[in-house]
Amino acid sequence: MKPIIQVKDVHFRYSGEEHLPPVLNGASLEIEEGSFVVILGHNGSGKSTLAKHLNGILIPNEGCVLVDGMDTRDASKLLDIRRTVGMVFQNPDNQMVASVVEDDVAFAPENLGIPPKEIRSRVDEALKLVDMYEYRLHAPHLLSGGQKQRVAIAGVIAMRPRCIVLDEPTAMLDPAGRQEVIGTIKRLCRENGITIVLITHHMNEAVDADKVFVMSNGRVISQGTPKEVFSNVEFLKSEGLTVPDTAELLYKLRLSGIDLPAEALSIEECAQAIAAALK
């Protein structure tokens, strides 16, 4: 399948930080259309800066980012690029612009100059996709964190993007809110074919990804399926990261001499592997 996003040897420094090392220092990656991709990395590894390159909020100093073949350095393509890739950030309160949920979701399509009738149908469709349709007339500030974040996702969906980039969308949410958001984005990927790029510190959220990228010092230092990436426990720990608790348990048991596979990531696989080893 062809990549929807190609990041090629990107270097980037924020202006005024010329005396510091670059935030992105040769970052390269390709994201296939329709896939669910997770980007991991410690604080300061360049994940969020990379995310902002994926729809032209930031433009590389060197190297380039291609979105569906369009170069983000080409200002004439910027609107098309932002229609293709939507962004959701960590704090839902900073992303709400209207005082009614459906107005908030309509904000982006209104700005795209879409006819009112079509906006109506897009807003309804988007709210149904995130399971917030019944809240369409509510005030956003009275919703829970998970609900707000789903409204923010609906606002992006209403632009009909082919890809959504989410930068730590669950960091401020309780366990139920986290599950609502993760469940929603997985469904958007698997059922609606929207490419999902999820940046997170919660390793357990990466277990079902098609591909995981690990960033450090402004570049991608490891990539592969979750099983491939998380089987390398020592390497991830040396990068200030952890692995999902399932992988952590198997790793500790292996260190104690029990013969167990490295790549049983789901609770079921992990329990089965341990049960088999004890027989």
Add this chain to the structure above:
Amino acid sequence: MPIIKTEALTHIYSMGSPFESVALENVNIEISQGEFVGLIGHTGSGKSTFVQHLNGLLLPTSGRVLLDGTDINSSKKFRHDARFKVGLVFQYPEYQLFEDTVYRDISFGPRNMKLPKPEIDERVHEAAGFVGVPETLFDKSPLELSGGQKRRVAIAGVIAMRPDILVLDEPTAGLDPEGCESILKNISDYRRTTGATVILVSHSMEDIAKIADRLIVFDGGRTVMDACPEKVFSQADKLRSIGLDVPVATDIAARLRELGVSVPECCYTVEQLRNAVLSLKKGAAEC
């Protein structure tokens, strides 16, 4: 005598208006000196409203808050004392840094306590040491620091008041795994060294499982469970029904038991589960 006691604590926001909502209802909690208590509950369950009563930031609609047996709202002086006895670290405390240097920010609390200068200096160094802020950062602007460092400076600012009770609302939210682990360790060390009582509000069941001795579960403004972690996490269905979860290790242990591996019910951290599996391998099923 408990260091903190709430008696029929009730808090109603916007009473008498159409937005009236009951945030706390008849909450009775006793916490002893030196306990490490985890507060869990979904968003809006009343946890944050509860902790803001402990130092008098919010006044009870009815009921009382006792610190060392004294109702903190019975006089202006007691409420003032409570501000220094109970150190409250809010969510995302780094947004509250405001001084022009790290040193001045950490010393803001002790300066307000009108302590002599040498003592302020001692406390700043001590607090910075607890949270791992090196002295080389003292003259920097807080704005130049990374997110994790800012969080540490903000926590140090509260610790510098040497509170008897340290309350932290989601201190690890948004930090990477290494940052989380090291801040949790700093908090444990602080408690071990000073004997302070610690109350930790968290959405991470894994963090809470690793560190707290006792869990208080809030739902709809009431306390619905108050017990040691093993008892609380053994009620997975109940926790899930109120928007919470159990640690992954608890889920693995439950599935193992279904598969006929007799790991004990009291396993809720990866470490405990590892030990349980190892002892089964050796033939002695102890937790």
